[in-house]
Amino acid sequence: MSEEAHYPLTDFITFPEQQMLARSEEYLDEIKRRHSIRKFSDKAVPKEIIENCIKAAGTAPSGANHQPWHFVALNNADIKRQVREQAEIHEQGFYEGRAGDEWLEALKPLGTDANKPFLEHAPWLIAVFSQKKGGIKPGDQNTNYYVHESVGLATGFLINALHHSGLATLTHTPKPMQFLTKICQRPDNERPFMLLVVGYPAEDATIPHHATVKKSLESIATFL
């Protein structure tokens, strides 16, 4: 088959409009129940679920379909401890001044600080890496396009897949995140993009009021 070949679209499902409306409502209800949490139980999560969710993330659209991402799933206690240690060192600098007053003020309603026990408690951490160079075939070193957009989309798919599977997440962005490259044994040409904390909520997990305030449809959308 030539590289330019096209196939007929055979797996698209058309639903009656009534059913579409019901499905859109059901999806909205499901996704409204997604909340970032910062207290995780240490209950184990089977690897196969994480694998399926990463496969789902890997179906995201990307610039020229180069799929400029790599996911490192960590559930080894010693590695998670290293991530926590490094993250807390960097976050201390952040909270003790590097962030600046305006940023710290914006974070106050979330109640976050430099302590990150969830990095050890949660059964899985998924470090997402972006690749400036690559291509569709392993080993390709071509330019990748729309790298941030692509990796952001894949990360969104991943969060959604995890939520749909019955898992809670936290999008964590220790600043700076370069330490993840070494711990995750990734090459220099990749950049850490985000760290997802994955597992079940602890019994006393909370969501800050601030995070429950979502903008109205009118303020986020315009129909012309």
Ligand code: IYR
């Ligand atoms: N990376 C820090 C600070 C932080 C920044 C933003 I923007 C948030 O929405 C939440 C936290 C931390 O993880 O604590």
